[in-house]
Amino acid sequence: MAGVAGGNDFQWCFSQVKGAIDEDVAEADIISTVEFNYSGELLATGDKGGRVVIFQHEQESKNRPHLRGEYNVYSTFQSHEPEFDYLKSLEIEEKINKIRWLPQQNAAHFLLSTNDKTIKLWKISERDKRAEGYNLKDEDGRLRDPFRITSLRVPVLMPMDLMVEASPRRIFANAHTYHINSISVNSDHETYLSADDLRINLWHLEITDRSFNIVDIKPANMEELTEVITAAECHPLQCNVFVYSSSKGTIRLCDMRAAALCDRHSKFFEEPEDPSSRSFFSEIISSISDVKFSHSGRYMMTRDYLSVKVWDLNMENRPVETYQVHEYLRSKLCSLYENDCIFDKFECCWNGSDSAIMTGSYNNFFRMFDRNTRRDITLEASRESSKPRATLKPRKVSTGGKRKKDEISVDSLDFNKKILHTAWHPKDNVIAVAATNNLYIFQDKIN
Amino acid sequence: MLGRGVKRKWSCLEELEADTLRAAEKEQNVEDEAGFLAAPSESDLSRLQQRQLVLGLCMEKLRGYQAGMELSLRRSVLLINTLRQIQEDMQSDGASEALLLHGVHRESCPLGDEFGEDVPVTCLRCAEDDVDDLSPSPPLSPEFSSQEADGSSDQQKSLPAAAAINTFSDAVNAMGYLGDLALDMDIFEDIDTSMYETSDLPSSWAAGSLWPVSVSLWADEDVKTRSPGHGGAGSLQSCRMDLNELDHIMEILVKT
Numbered sequence: 001m002a003g004v005a006g007g008n009d010f011q012w013c014f015s016q017v018k019g020a021i022d023e024d025v026a027e028a029d030i031i032s033t034v035e036f037n038y039s040g041e042l043l044a045t046g047d048k049g050g051r052v053v054i055f056q057h058e059q060e061s062k063n064r065p066h067l068r069g070e071y072n073v074y075s076t077f078q079s080h081e082p083e084f085d086y087l088k089s090l091e092i093e094e095k096i097n098k099i100r101w102l103p104q105q106n107a108a109h110f111l112l113s114t115n116d117k118t119i120k121l122w123k124i125s126e127r128d129k130r131a132e133g134y135n136l137k138d139e140d141g142r143l144r145d146p147f148r149i150t151s152l153r154v155p156v157l158m159p160m161d162l163m164v165e166a167s168p169r170r171i172f173a174n175a176h177t178y179h180i181n182s183i184s185v186n187s188d189h190e191t192y193l194s195a196d197d198l199r200i201n202l203w204h205l206e207i208t209d210r211s212f213n214i215v216d217i218k219p220a221n222m223e224e225l226t227e228v229i230t231a232a233e234c235h236p237l238q239c240n241v242f243v244y245s246s247s248k249g250t251i252r253l254c255d256m257r258a259a260a261l262c263d264r265h266s267k268f269f270e271e272p273e274d275p276s277s278r279s280f281f282s283e284i285i286s287s288i289s290d291v292k293f294s295h296s297g298r299y300m301m302t303r304d305y306l307s308v309k310v311w312d313l314n315m316e317n318r319p320v321e322t323y324q325v326h327e328y329l330r331s332k333l334c335s336l337y338e339n340d341c342i343f344d345k346f347e348c349c350w351n352g353s354d355s356a357i358m359t360g361s362y363n364n365f366f367r368m369f370d371r372n373t374r375r376d377i378t379l380e381a382s383r384e385s386s387k388p389r390a391t392l393k394p395r396k397v398s399t400g401g402k403r404k405k406d407e408i409s410v411d412s413l414d415f416n417k418k419i420l421h422t423a424w425h426p427k428d429n430v431i432a433v434a435a436t437n438n439l440y441i442f443q444d445k446i447n
Numbered sequence: 448m449l450g451r452g453v454k455r456k457w458s459c460l461e462e463l464e465a466d467t468l469r470a471a472e473k474e475q476n477v478e479d480e481a482g483f484l485a486a487p488s489e490s491d492l493s494r495l496q497q498r499q500l501v502l503g504l505c506m507e508k509l510r511g512y513q514a515g516m517e518l519s520l521r522r523s524v525l526l527i528n529t530l531r532q533i534q535e536d537m538q539s540d541g542a543s544e545a546l547l548l549h550g551v552h553r554e555s556c557p558l559g560d561e562f563g564e565d566v567p568v569t570c571l572r573c574a575e576d577d578v579d580d581l582s583p584s585p586p587l588s589p590e591f592s593s594q595e596a597d598g599s600s601d602q603q604k605s606l607p608a609a610a611a612i613n614t615f616s617d618a619v620n621a622m623g624y625l626g627d628l629a630l631d632m633d634i635f636e637d638i639d640t641s642m643y644e645t646s647d648l649p650s651s652w653a654a655g656s657l658w659p660v661s662v663s664l665w666a667d668e669d670v671k672t673r674s675p676g677h678g679g680a681g682s683l684q685s686c687r688m689d690l691n692e693l694d695h696i697m698e699i700l701v702k703t
Contacts, residue, residue, distance in 0.1 A: 178520055197520040226528055228521045247521055280501045280532060284525045334497060338504055343522050 010429070012379060012392045013445040015069035018055070019438040021383065031434035033421055037101040037109065040425040043071050043432055044111060045439055046096025050080035052113055052166070054124060055439075069430045069443030075124055077166040080115040092117050098183050100192070102205070110169070112192060116179040119194055121170035121205060129157040175201050175211050182232045188239040195232035195244060198225075202256075214262045215244060215254065230288050230345075237297040245302055249286030253313065269311050271318045281333045281342065289345035294354040295426075301357055303348040306330060308359050310371065323369045323376065326361045328399045328410045341415050351424045360419030363408070364435045365395060381419060381433045381440040391445060502533050 019029065028049025035044050043055040055071035083092040095115055102110040108125035133155045137143050178197035185192045193214070194201050200215035215232075219225055228247045235241035240256045252265035273282065285305035293300045294310075299320070302309050306327060309319035325346075329336060336342040341362070348359040360366045361378070369376045378395045385392060398407040421434040429444035505526050 181521075225524060226531075228524050230521060247525055280498060280529060280536075283528050283532065287521070287525060334500065337501065340508070343519075343525070 010444040010446045012429075012431075012442045014386050014388065014390045014392065014440075015430070015443045016071065016441040017383065017386050017438055018053075018071075018073075018441075025437045029437040031421060031437060031439060032096050033099050034423040034432050034434045034439065035099045035101060035111075036423050036425055036432070037111075038103050038426060040427050040430070042074065042101070042109060043423070043441075044099045044101065045432075045434065046079065046099050046113055047437075048093070048095040050078055050082070050094030050096060050115065052077055052079045052096060052099065052111075052122070054166075068428065069441050071441060075164040075166050077122070079113045079120060079122065080118065083117075085117075097180055100183050100185050102185055103189055105189075112183050112185065114180050114183050114194065117173065117176055119172040119180065119183055119203075120168050121172070122166050123169045124164060124166050126162060126164055128160060128162045130160045131155045132158045170205065170208050172203055172208050172211070175203075178228075181230060182244075184232060184234040184242070186234045186239050186242075187237055191239075193232060193234060193242060195229050197228040200229065200232050200242075200244060200262075212260070214242075214256065214260070216261070216263060231291045233291055233293055233300075235297055236293050236295060243291055243293070243300060245288035245291040247287040248283065249288055249304060251288065251291060251300070251302060251311065267313070267316050269316045269319075271309070277330075279333065281337060284337070284342050285333065290347040292348060292350060294350050295352065296354055299354065301348055301350065303346050303359055305342060305344075305346070308348050308357060308369070310357070321371060323357070323367075325359055325367050326365075326397070328397055329362075332410065336415070339415060341418075344418060345420060346418075347421050349422055349424045352426045352428070358422050358424055358431065360422055360433070362415050362418050363413040364417040364419060365397075366419045366422055366433055379442075381435040381438070381442075383438075386440075389445070392442065498533055498536060501529065505530050505533075 033046040056074035058070040080094040182195040198218040201211040232244035251269040253267035254262035310321040
């Protein structure tokens with residue numbers, strides 16, 4: 001699989017856009033998470049209204065091979081409802097913070113979805129047959145008068161229109177005092193972890209009434225609190241290993257074989273701060289917003305406010321690669337602090353072969369970095385270029401000096417249009433990019 | 448320049464950044480923003496300006512929470528840490544600090560002006576509102592006795608520093624909401640500062656406590672235990688004390 005494109009090998013082109021075109025966006029429609037399943041056949045989004053929408057890959061046919069990057073709505077359901085915490089007198093938002101698919105084991109699909117407090121396991125299954133000819137009830141489901149049943153018959157399965165059902169199978173509640181920021185299914189396919197600001201819990205997928213607290217960084221005195229957990233993930237191959245990132249820009253790797261409570265980490269990844277770039281915002285911008293293992297399990301990637309870093313799990317003192325996402329914002333930090341953008345949590349993702357990474361930026365821009373060629377590209381998710389098969393033009397932000405043609409100046413970037421969530425198809429060059437209430441799907445076009 | 452009581456606009460900030468950038472360029476031709484931290488004189492002023500700005504915004508953010516919604520712990524911790532960093536920065540700057548800051552206040556830059564005068568005044572006002580409006584709070588432990596300024600020359604010097612310190616106490620106040628105390632909302636209404644002209648400052652200052660927010664959180668006892676006689680010289684120490692207070696209150700409020 002090739003990297004980020006932009007060269008001779010291939011280019012990215014528009015495939016689809018989902019969601020309303022309206023200018024005024026309903027808060028509930030804002031997409032808050034995007035996730036492909038393991039095969040890439042299904043793509044799930046969660047939104048601030050607590051809904052989960054699942055798209056299914058359009059079957060390819062020989063005469064329409066370009067449908068590779070086309071997805072259609074498969075199932076929509078309300079995963080979480082707004083709640084009220086009566087003890088604390090606080091609203092619990094229905095916003096879906098994360099969705100994680102379980103590896104497929106049978107015809108049905110399973111996913112975990114979470115809001116700030118409660119994790120739910122959903123089963124998504126198809127039904128295209130219906131049993132007819134019951135003895136005790138008629139076709140409408142009403143009980144038949146027993147005296148009128150004079151003979152017995154064998155019910156038969158009759159074909160019917162395909163129906164996709166989503167049903168909640170497990171609800172994992174009341175285990176998190178703070179806001180859940182991450183869930184991650186373990187490679188043993190039986191357990192998963194959930195992380196909030198101060199604690200990480202380990203669950204068994206079948207058991208809802210208890211979980212094991214594996215990390216607790218809550219100090220005995222909250223006055224000593226200077227750091228929170230911002231993201232956590234299980235290792236893709238070793239079920240005893242997981243990592244979590246912190247608001248101080250560090251990552252801790254823990255081994256569950258070492259102790260039941262992993263308060264003491266096995267590895268500690270931290271890059272020394274460059275004193276020349278120190279400012280009042282140093283800590284805020286070094287806070288890690290996302291951490292993702294590579295598919296191979298050899299590397300992990302972290303996203304902070306201005307950059308994305310790739311770490312070799314065998315080297316703790318500095319990342320092996322650092323990519324600037326929007327370095328031109330460094331001189332704008334004061335404004336970004338004022339308008340709260342500096343607290344935005346950008347996520348990041350790997351492509352299927354770990355050769356390229358993708359993350360979002362402002363102005364509906366998103367960035368891709370090719371790890372081998374060190375090439376990078378800025379693309380834009382916009383309706384203007386959303387003609388079928390239209391090639392995405394690389395965008396450029398002018399960084400000081402004269403603004404060249406086709407360049408956009410830093411001052412004219414729209415900070416309300418931000419791409420926080422992106423997903424890369426696990427096997428193909430198909431990407432899903434969430435831009436506010438729209439989901440863009442792009443695919444490669446081989447030259 | 449913006450009039451009093453007028454909300455700052457985004458563009459205003461941009462101007463400040465442009466201003467500081469220009470100032471720095473004039474000073475040393477090529478210098479990036481990070482350079483402000485090390486450079487002296489004019490750029491030092493911009494750094495102080497920025498610090499004051501960041502401080503003010505910190506307070507604004509910690510105060511501007513949404514009723515009934517749980518604050519993001521990550522955001523609060525990052526803001527409080529930034530406050531702590533600014534505090535350390537102020538401590539390392541030492542005594543010349545107050546004068547320098549005072550200088551910034553008199554600068555003609557729109558934001559410098561706004562923050563030089565607005566922030567402390569706002570805090571004072573907050574505090575006064577607090578005393579009136581707050582529902583009964585837990586009693587104050589004796590170590591948190593507040594202080595009053597005496598002597599007008601001291602006031603002049605300690606005014607800016609006190610402003611910053613007031614904002615620290617404000618942070619205490621704000622962090623209180625992590626612990627979901629049901630406090631009166633009035634104090635968070637847009638505050639009209641127009642009644643506090645610069646000339647009125649010393650009198651309003653002398654009339655009230657230099658530690659208004661401590662008063663606000665612990666209204667009942669503090670009024671009684673407030674002891675006069677501590678001058679502006681103790682401001683740094685008080686600053687430290689204030690942070691202890693913050694921690695203490697956090698401990699009480701956030702403990703689960």
